[in-house]
Each structure stands twice: as C-alpha cells, then as structure tokens.
Amino acid sequence: MTFVPSQRGTSAPASPIRRLTPYADRAKQRGLEVLHLNIGQPDVATPRTVIAAYHSFEDKVLAYGASEGSLAYRQALAGYYNDLGAARGGPAISPADIVVTTGGSEALLFAIAATCDPGDELLVAEPYYPNYQGFAYLLSVQIKPVTTYGAEGFALSAEQVEAALGPRTKAIVLSSPGNPTGAVLSSAQLRAIGDVCLRRGVYFICDEVYRDFVYDEAIREGGSTSPSVLTQPGLAECAIMVDSVSKRYSACGARVGCLVTRNAAIRAAIVKFAQARLSPPVVDMLAAQAALATPASELAAVTAEYKRRRDALVAGLSTIAGVSARTPQGAFYLVVQLPVDDAERFCIFLLEQFDLDGATVMLAPADGFYATPGLGKQEVRAAYVLEVAKLQRSCEILRAALQAYPGTLK
Amino acid sequence: MTFVPSQRGTSAPASPIRRLTPYADRAKQRGLEVLHLNIGQPDVATPRTVIAAYHSFEDKVLAYGASEGSLAYRQALAGYYNDLGAARGGPAISPADIVVTTGGSEALLFAIAATCDPGDELLVAEPYYPNYQGFAYLLSVQIKPVTTYGAEGFALSAEQVEAALGPRTKAIVLSSPGNPTGAVLSSAQLRAIGDVCLRRGVYFICDEVYRDFVYDEAIREGGSTSPSVLTQPGLAECAIMVDSVSKRYSACGARVGCLVTRNAAIRAAIVKFAQARLSPPVVDMLAAQAALATPASELAAVTAEYKRRRDALVAGLSTIAGVSARTPQGAFYLVVQLPVDDAERFCIFLLEQFDLDGATVMLAPADGFYATPGLGKQEVRAAYVLEVAKLQRSCEILRAALQAYPGTLK
Numbered sequence: 011m012t013f014v015p016s017q018r019g020t021s022a023p024a025s026p027i028r029r030l031t032p033y034a035d036r037a038k039q040r041g042l043e044v045l046h047l048n049i050g051q052p053d054v055a056t057p058r059t060v061i062a063a064y065h066s067f068e069d070k071v072l073a074y075g076a077s078e079g080s081l082a083y084r085q086a087l088a089g090y091y092n093d094l095g096a097a098r099g100g101p102a103i104s105p106a107d108i109v110v111t112t113g114g115s116e117a118l119l120f121a122i123a124a125t126c127d128p129g130d131e132l133l134v135a136e137p138y139y140p141n142y143q144g145f146a147y148l149l150s151v152q153i154k155p156v157t158t159y160g161a162e163g164f165a166l167s168a169e170q171v172e173a174a175l176g177p178r179t180k181a182i183v184l185s186s187p188g189n190p191t192g193a194v195l196s197s198a199q200l201r202a203i204g205d206v207c208l209r210r211g212v213y214f215i216c217d218e219v220y221r222d223f224v225y226d227e228a229i230r231e232g233g234s235t236s237p238s239v240l241t242q243p244g245l246a247e248c249a250i251m252v253d254s255v256s257k258r259y260s261a262c263g264a265r266v267g268c269l270v271t272r273n274a275a276i277r278a279a280i281v282k283f284a285q286a287r288l289s290p291p292v293v294d295m296l297a298a299q300a301a302l303a304t305p306a307s308e309l310a311a312v313t314a315e316y317k318r319r320r321d322a323l324v325a326g327l328s329t330i331a332g333v334s335a336r337t338p339q340g341a342f343y344l345v346v347q348l349p350v351d352d353a354e355r356f357c358i359f360l361l362e363q364f365d366l367d368g369a370t371v372m373l374a375p376a377d378g379f380y381a382t383p384g385l386g387k388q389e390v391r392a393a394y395v396l397e398v399a400k401l402q403r404s405c406e407i408l409r410a411a412l413q414a415y416p417g418t419l420k
Numbered sequence: 421m422t423f424v425p426s427q428r429g430t431s432a433p434a435s436p437i438r439r440l441t442p443y444a445d446r447a448k449q450r451g452l453e454v455l456h457l458n459i460g461q462p463d464v465a466t467p468r469t470v471i472a473a474y475h476s477f478e479d480k481v482l483a484y485g486a487s488e489g490s491l492a493y494r495q496a497l498a499g500y501y502n503d504l505g506a507a508r509g510g511p512a513i514s515p516a517d518i519v520v521t522t523g524g525s526e527a528l529l530f531a532i533a534a535t536c537d538p539g540d541e542l543l544v545a546e547p548y549y550p551n552y553q554g555f556a557y558l559l560s561v562q563i564k565p566v567t568t569y570g571a572e573g574f575a576l577s578a579e580q581v582e583a584a585l586g587p588r589t590k591a592i593v594l595s596s597p598g599n600p601t602g603a604v605l606s607s608a609q610l611r612a613i614g615d616v617c618l619r620r621g622v623y624f625i626c627d628e629v630y631r632d633f634v635y636d637e638a639i640r641e642g643g644s645t646s647p648s649v650l651t652q653p654g655l656a657e658c659a660i661m662v663d664s665v666s667k668r669y670s671a672c673g674a675r676v677g678c679l680v681t682r683n684a685a686i687r688a689a690i691v692k693f694a695q696a697r698l699s700p701p702v703v704d705m706l707a708a709q710a711a712l713a714t715p716a717s718e719l720a721a722v723t724a725e726y727k728r729r730r731d732a733l734v735a736g737l738s739t740i741a742g743v744s745a746r747t748p749q750g751a752f753y754l755v756v757q758l759p760v761d762d763a764e765r766f767c768i769f770l771l772e773q774f775d776l777d778g779a780t781v782m783l784a785p786a787d788g789f790y791a792t793p794g795l796g797k798q799e800v801r802a803a804y805v806l807e808v809a810k811l812q813r814s815c816e817i818l819r820a821a822l823q824a825y826p827g828t829l830k
Contacts, residue, residue, distance in 0.1 A: 013621065013657045016590065019534040019689030028487060028695050049484070056482040064474045064703055072466040072673040074459070077438060112522050112675065115697040124429040128538035128560045144696025150538045150560060180426065211423065247423045256484075263482040263702030265522065279429030285438050286554025287525040291701040292673030293474055 022147035026140050026378020027391075030354075033361035034372050043369040044361070045404045047392040050189065050342060054260040054312050054395075057304045063297035075289035078281050079110020079268065083299040087268060090302055094238055100246040100272055107270050109280050110290050110298075114219045114254030114267035118183070119145045121250045121269055124279040125181040125213040126151040133174055133182035135166045137345060137379035137386060139189045139217065154179060155381035160336055160345055160389075164191035168202035172210070181213035181250075187220040187236050190345050190379050190391040192338020196229050197237040204245040212248065213276075214239060219254040219267070220341040222309055225317045229339065234310065236340055246272040257342075258309070259301040265291060266298035316342050319394040319401055326405030330412065332419065335392075344392045345376060351417035353377065353390050359415050366407045432557035436550050436788020437801075440764075443771035444782050453779040454771070455814045457802040460599065460752060464670040464722050464805075467714045473707035485699035488691050489520020489678065493709040497678060500712055504648055510656040510682055517680055519690050520708075522700050524629045524664030524677035528593070529555045531660045531679055534689040535591040535623040536561040543584055543592035545576045547755060547789035547796060549599045549627065564589060565791035570746055570755055570799075574601035578612035582620070591623035591660075597630040597646050600755050600789050600801040602748020606639050607647040614655040622658065623686075624649060629664040629677070630751040632719055635727045639749065644720065646750055656682035667752075668719070669711040675701060676708035726752050729804040729811055736815030740822065742829065745802075754802045755786060761827035763787065763800050769825050776817045 014020065027049050034044050078084070084105035091103040111117040118141070126132055128150035134142055136155040146153050156174045158164040171182060182203070186195040195203070200216070207214040216239035224236040239249045254267035271277055320337065323344060327335050332349030350356040354375035364370055376389035394401055412418050424430065437459050444454050488494070494515035501513040521527040528551070536542055538560035544552055546565040556563050566584045568574040581592060592613070596605040605613070610626070617624040626649035634646040649659045664677035681687055730747065733754060737745050742759030760766040764785035774780055786799035804811055822828050 013623065013683055013685070015534045015685050015689040016537045016540070018537060019686070019692070022689065022692045022696075024692055025487075025695040051481075051483050053481060055480050060482065061477065061479075064477050067471065067474050069471075070465050071461075071463060072470065072671045073461050074672040077435075112701070113698065119697070123558050124425050127426045127428060130426070141696045141698075144692065148533050148559075148693055148696065213423065261482045262484040263699065265699070265701040273423055275423070275425050276429070279425040279432065282429070282432045282434055282554065283558055285435035286432075286551045286558065287529070288523065288551070289673065289675065291522070291675040291704050294701050294704065 018147050018150055022144060023378065025144065027374045030357055030361060030372065033358055037361045037370060041368070042365050045369060045371045045396060045400055045407070047396070047404055048372040048374040050257065050393045050395060051262060052257065052260045052395045053397065054315070056260045057301060057308060059300045059303055060259055060261055060297045063300040064293055067293045067296065072292060075292040075295060077284040077289055079108065079290055080295060081105055083110060083295055084108045086299055086302050091240055091270060094235060095241045099241040099243050103240065103270060107272055107277065109269045109277065109284055110295060111267045111269055112290050113256065113265040114217065114252050115141065117252040117267045117269035118142065118217065119148065120280045120283050121215045121252060122146065122151060122181065122183070123149050123283060124276050129178065131176060131179040133171065133179055134381065135184055136381050137190050137376060139185050140378045142183050143381065153381045157382060157385065158191065160347065163336060164188060164193040168206050171203050172206045175210050175212060179212055181215055182207065183215040183217060185217035185220070187224055187340025189220065189341050190343040190376070192341050192343055194224055194226070194229050194236045194340040197242060200237055200239055201242045204239065204242055204248065207248045208245065213250055214245065214248045215250045215252060217252045219252065219257050222258050222313055223316055223342055224340040225320060226339045234306065240270060250276060255298045255301055259304060261297065261301060264294040264297055266294050316394065319398055322398040323392065323394045323401045323405070326402050330405065330409045332412070342394050344394065346390050346392050348388055348390060349412065349419045350388060350415065351419065353388055355417060356415055357390060360411055364411045364414060366410045369403065369407060371404045371407045428557050428560050432554060433788065435554065437784045440767055440771060440782065443768055447771045447780060451778070452775050455779060455781045455806060455810055455817070457806070457814055458782040458784040460667065460803045460805060461672060462667065462670045462805045463807065464725070466670045467711060467718060469710045469713055470669055470671055470707045473710040474703055477703045477706065482702060485702040485705060487694040487699055489518065489700055490705060491515055493520060493705055494518045496709055496712050501650055501680060504645060505651045509651045509653050513650065513680060517682055517687065519679045519687065519694055520700050520705060521677045521679055523666065523675040524627065524662050525551065527662040527677045527679035528552065528627065529558070530690045530693050531625045531662060532556065532561060532591065533559050533693060534686050539588065541586060541589040543581065543589055544791065545594055546791050547600050547786060549595050550788045552593050553791065563791045567792060567795065568601065570757065573746060574598060574603040578616050581613050582616045585620050585622060589622055591625055592617065593625040593627060595627035595630070597634055597750025599630065599751050600753040600786070602751050602753055604634055604636070604639050604646045604750040607652060610647055610649055611652045614649065614652055614658065617658045618655065623660055624655065624658045625660045625662060627662045629662065629667050632668050632723055633726055633752055634750040635730060636749045644716070650680060660686060665708045665711050669714060671707065671711060674704040674707055676704050726804065729808055732808040733802065733804045733811045733815070736812050740815065740819045742822070752804050754804065756800050756802050758798055758800060759822065759829045760798060760825065761829065763796070763798055765827060766825055767800060770821055774821045774824055776820045779813065779817060781814045781817045
C-alpha cells in the first residue's frame, strides 16, 4: 500500500513568508548577514511588564486554563474594547463575547471553521495574508479572491465585495490595517461592507491585529487606532473580530490572541472547538493580560518609530530605478513592484548569489499573497520592522542586486 | 438573513469533560468544595526546572519561534525518543522527524488533517478520548468506533480493527496508555495493529501522552514506560506518534506537545499546517525543553504516587454496592460502572443537589466517550489525579450520593 497524505495536506501551499527560509539559512551558514524584510517580526522590545509576568509565575502546578480564556483576562479585554468605543456598535462587549485563542492564528481558524463547511467559499481581498489560505486548506474551504490594485491604494469597495459573492460564500475575511497592503478601511467602508454582509447573510471576519499601526491622523478612531468592526452599528450578527497581542506588544512568541463576536451561536460553536484543544497557553495568557497595562505613550512611541521606518523605506525605494511602492496608511508592510522577470527568482538570487559587503536582504515573493494564479509575479512584500539604518542599507543592497540580477527588466 | 454557524460548528458535541462545568461553578458559588475527578488535571507539582525556565527568559523581543519548533528542542526530543529505543523501529529519530505543536491537541489536529479529508473515516476504539471527535468535527472527518468492553479490560485486537476498516478509513487513532480506559497496548498488540494498518494503507496515529504512567512491570518497555509505536519495526510509513509535556511533567498549561513520524510526506504536510499558525508558544517551548532534564527518579516517584492513588480509588469504589471498576494498567483514569438510571443525570445531581459535609464530586459522564449512541449511560470516567485522602473522601461522597439519588437502581 502507498501512504500519501490527505488532499488538503498535499495541496496546501507552503507559506510565501517562510518558504525561502532554507535559502536564508544557507546564506547565514556562508557567513552572510541577512536583513529580514520577509517577516513581520518586530525588533521592538517587548514591554517589560510582559516579560515580568513570566518571571512572576509561581503556581505550584502549571495547570490547564479555561478553554475560553481566564475570566480575569476576558474582563480586562472587554474593558479595552469598550474603551475603543465598542458601545457605538451595539451592546458593550462583555467577557462572554470573547474567546481567548492561541494567537490570532487560532482565532482565524476557529472563525473560518464556525462559519464555513468544506466546499464553502471564503472571500478575501488579494493581495491578502496568505495564512488565510493555509487555514482554508486545513478546513477544506475554498478561497475566493477579489483583486485590489496598488495603483488604487489597494482600495476595496462594497460593490466589489457584493459582486463576488456566490451561493456558497459564507464569510469574508479582511485585515485592516492590511497585511500586506497597508490599506486601512475607514468606518464608512467597514459599514458599507458590513451592510452587504448583513443583506447577503455572509459573516464579516475582520482581522485587526495591526489596529495600533496607523499613520494617517484622519482615519484614526478614538485618537489612536484604526476603525474596528466592533464599533460599527448594526453588525452584531455578522461581525467576528480577530485580534492578537503579537504585533501590538511585540510579543509574537506569546501566541495569545482572541476573537470577539456578539453572535452567540458562533461563540457557542467556537467554545466547543476551544474545549477540544483544552486551553490557551496559561503563563502567556497572564503575560498578555499584563500587556494591557502598557502605557499608551509607549505604544504611541512605537507607532511613531514605525512611521519613521515606513517613510525611510518608501523614500529609499523611490530612488531605485524601476521600483515603485505607494506609501501605506497602516500596518508595517509594503507591496513593492520590482523591475524583474520573476520576483521569487530574484528573492532566491538575493539569498543564493548576491551580497553587498557581506549582507543581503530576504523578501517575501508576493505571488503567494494572491489567490489568482499569475498575479504578484513582479511584486514582493517588505516588512519595515527593522531600524531605519538597516532599511536604508536594505535599499542599497536592493539597488545593487537589481543591477547584478540577470533578469532585471531594462 | 439568518446567521447560523457552519454544520461542523453546529453539530460538534460539547466536551463531556467540561460540559458540566457551569454546574460545578454554581456549586462552588454556593460554598461547596468540588472534588474534580472529571478532568485529568494532575495536582502533582510541576518540576522546578520547568517553572525556572519561565523565570529565566530574558530575550529583549519575545519573537516567533520556528514553525516546526526550535532545533535545540527537537534535538533534545530526538535524544529522548532514541533513548526509549526508537532505533528498534527503524532509523534513529532525527530532529527532522519531529514537529513541535501547541499541546498534544494540535499534534492530533494536524495528524488527522494530514491523513483524512472531509468525509473520510477515522477509526477509534471506544470508549475513547472525546476530543478526537472534537478535532474530527472541526475537520469534517467521520469517527468510526470499535467498541471495547470493561469486562474484557477494554482489550482491542487487530482482528477487530481490520473488521472495522472501510474504503474511506484513512487512519486509526488510539491512546496507549488509554484515556479513559487505562488499557495499555503491548508491543505485540501495537505490531499486530500496525501490520493491519500497513496491509490496508491506513495510518496509525498513536497517542502516547501517558507513556510514563504504567503500573504493570510486565508490559513496561525500557524499564519505565509503555511500549511505543516508534519502537515497533516496519511501521515507519504508517506510524504517527503524538506526545505532550502536559501529563508527564504536570505542565498541562504549557501547551507544548509534538508529533513524530518517519513518513516524510506526512511531515511535509504538517509543516505547512504549522507554518500557517506561525509557531508554538516560545517561552513554553523553552520550559518544555528544560523539562527533559527532570530526573528519572522524580518521574518514577510520581508514577508510584499514581499507583497508590489508583489502588486507593479502586479499593474505595469496590466497597460501594453496585459500583464496579477494573484495575487499569496505565494512565490515570478509570471507567466506573454505576448503578444509576443515567450517569449524566447522576453527575448533575452530585453538583446541584448533593453534598456531604460541604463537599461533592465532579465526574465525567461516559456517554461522551463513546461514539455509538446509547453506550456509556451507566458509566463515568474518574481521574485519580487527587491525593489518596481526597480520593477516599470522594468514594464516601459517592456512596452517600448513590443512597440519596432517586435514580439509583436497587
């Protein structure tokens, strides 16, 4: 007998963010410095309160936590969402509306599973966060893309969404601020898309893990964050908000996120999934709770630093012939158009055959951020998670690499 | 439009281990002490080395870990499995054979997803660990049960397995030592079942999280643990071993487990699933690595303590009229037959309407441990994770409750 994996295991794509990692490992083995613009791993220090929470764990038994997350943490989270203005969008958020998850990743997995059955469609706006596709494969759900374009600031209209809905479309998942686009949905756009969802019986899963990283004063809500689906009136039945401590508190390794919805039936389904995996990591949940006490000034300083980085990267790229990237409004990613035959080949060239004074750059080929075959072949995603000087060096490396690369279009 | 969850979200069962929790919470609110025999949450102290690992985490940035787990931890785990005798079953285990997961739970989820598509069958031996069903629902996989019986020590033969295989059966998942049965598969049984799997092209997912908890010298392998599927020759293609630090090191809240297989295609599929969720919890992974240094004498003392508990609980139950339970060989559970009309009703009675000197007992109704409707209605699962005196008190409470309960069969 032959032993082959399941269809979903065979056909699932490798992560475009991580699939070139073996090339990077080999470059490092050759002694090169690799500047990682491929992954949204901030270099910003994790708040001391978070690290201190690990240090102060003194339980005799490291026991299971509650499947839906500890009541204390859910109470604290409810306060945080209500401070964001959730009461504008319906009843104030209560701890019962919240399920704590193992990272935003698990919140996405549970949200898709609770809304879509095998063969159902999940709408995305491409370029999109490719792990949505990873979860869709795991759950045998089909990704249906709506294409957005860099030249239009990756804008997404409610009309585009509505036109793409089919009889098997059960949910739409959008990140705002957007990964990889940096686009931020305004309150009006969230409401317009939400109204389509309500009218058509489609769930609106809104991935808000970059909420704090928004650089345009005009679209900030409550003074500091991007608009949330939770604060839009009338969407209680269809809205499922996904969140994470990873980016906000530079605590990616904690693997703590959550999911908030006022739809009790969806919550009940998700709690059953949560019970099957017993509990989120317990000490990390305490650390996540401690993170909520991070002073707003500390978070604001981080956002200001990312704004400097964004501006430095956009400025640096703008001086390279043939390269173009629009200034994004939020998150910490940039979709960059490159004058090359094939962006993946160029990314591998950077890691395998190129260095500038002993350093090279790792980028994420953008084709994996599109569900439509053929798109993104001349684009990469760059994360501006390194300090300004390193981003400037990265631009110099890119400039030189494009001169050296045989597939650069003249 | 109405907003209802997906089929898998609606039809998934609530965990029989946790579904009575609201009753227990109310009992505690009334001031009662609740003795938790419902859940496998050990009261044994977590090794100090594990707690110390949390205390010594000093990275500036709590960054993502590797999706498949850190190389250092996988190297340490490979050493552990090779010390168990994995080389008897094929090539020595290498770090590349191992994927670190968020608890054994995620290892099970990934193993089922990598082997079964929607509508495929996953064979279990009932009574079984009910979260297998939770993961099966999440993945739209069908559970197919083979029934085993307390009067036969919950024995499972290769013939029973083979007779139950159908054209859509892609995998079998067994826990050994068994939850909830306490039954331990001998090397000969593992090989016999594995041979059927090989012959019929079915994956053998072996859940060995209770490996250390085996009380019968005769079936211990390597002096201290239950036989592992990894050490049986010839099963490299079909065997997928699931493990966890939760029980072995009394670190359930760490949520670190792993999956080991020599089947490269299965591993490749699972690494893609692992990449989608980015990484296991990072500080917990360090704690899990530290746990491997726990002295064998400390683990042996814990096993000896569980043996005392097992014996105390079995002895205590044997003095209650109408109650029967066979002495289990391993794990720390007991399937107990009760002289009642309906075990769930009795469990609720215990929490809602009964106490003995201010204390009561929480048990897990066993019907949720069977996939066949109607089975387990007069059985409960009891976990002997409390100290002997509390187990003895639990027996007194049970004796008195059976006298007071209106549905006790005379």
